[in-house]
Amino acid sequence: MRSRCIETRRLILRPVRLADATTEYLSWLRQRDSRKYVASARTTGGLAELRGYIARRLKRRDVLFLAMIDKTSGRHIGNIKYEPINVAEKHAVMGILIGDPRWRGKGVAAEAIHGSAALLRDRFGTARVYLGVHKDNPAGLHAYRKAGFRVTARAPFPHDPGVVDVMVLRLSPRSTVTPRKRVAKSRARGS
Ligand SMILES: CC(C)(COP(=O)(O)OP(=O)(O)OC[C@H]1O[C@@H](n2cnc3c(N)ncnc32)[C@H](O)[C@@H]1OP(=O)(O)O)[C@@H](O)C(=O)NCCC(=O)NCCS
Numbered sequence: 719m720r721s722r723c724i725e726t727r728r729l730i731l732r733p734v735r736l737a738d739a740t741t742e743y744l745s746w747l748r749q750r751d752s753r754k755y756v757a758s759a760r761t762t763g764g765l766a767e768l769r770g771y772i773a774r775r776l777k778r779r780d781v782l783f784l785a786m787i788d789k790t791s792g793r794h795i796g797n798i799k800y801e802p803i804n805v806a807e808k809h810a811v812m813g814i815l816i817g818d819p820r821w822r823g824k825g826v827a828a829e830a831i832h833g834s835a836a837l838l839r840d841r842f843g844t845a846r847v848y849l850g851v852h853k854d855n856p857a858g859l860h861a862y863r864k865a866g867f868r869v870t871a872r873a874p875f876p877h878d879p880g881v882v883d884v885m886v887l888r889l890s891p892r893s894t895v896t897p898r899k900r901v902a903k904s905r906a907r908g909s
Pocket of ligand 1: 751752755756814815816817821822823824825826827828850851852855856857858860861864
């Protein structure tokens with residue numbers, strides 16, 4: 719299990735466990751933004767359902783579900799999930815939730831994305847990571863742009879009459895993108 723852990727500057731990323739289904743995790747799903755923007759937050763009622771949600775994903779080979787652990791305190795602060803991972807077509811769909819609001823706006827999403835992207839590329843051969851973000855989620859859009867994602871399409875959001883931006887991050891064969899530089903360039907172009 720140790721080899722499946724990833725260490726980034728501030729985080730340990732390790733597989734989500736059944737024991738992670740705590741009232742604190744449940745409280746993340748009950749936050750207004752989570753209910754609005756995270757599909758699983760709407761369908762997960764209580765702890766038993768949350769355990770079931772985790773258990774189903776632990777059985778699947780096409781899912782990489784990682785807990786973000788703050789290295790300093792050892793606390794579970796959020797999750798990053800790739801589901802499904804399509805090995806044949808070399809792509810994966812990502813979902814992310816920084817559950818602890820004190821950790822939002824600190825670049826943790828980009829850190830977790832780039833930390834886990836290398837594992838995804840090396841273990842599953844993934845070349846492209848997709849995600850869907852609600853157009854009314856400015857923090858999400860901004861965070862993903864900073865992390866190197868680009869909008870590739872607009873599609874109906876399955877849980878909402880709104881619109882979702884489909885974004886893609888292309889993983890280079892060796893290293894991940896350097897997000898800060900790219901944002902600086904796109905700002906200079908006025909996009
Ligand atoms: C969206 C989310 C994943 C972003 O992760 P994060 O680690 O907090 O991202 P960042 O640290 O890059 O911060 C978000 C950026 O958006 C900015 N931002 C926040 N609210 C904003 C708003 N209303 N309008 C524009 N930008 C906003 C922040 O200032 C920050 O930008 P900066 O670093 O240039 O100052 C995280 O906040 C989260 O999990 N939110 C709740 C659930 C959710 O929305 N999940 C995503 C579903 S697609």
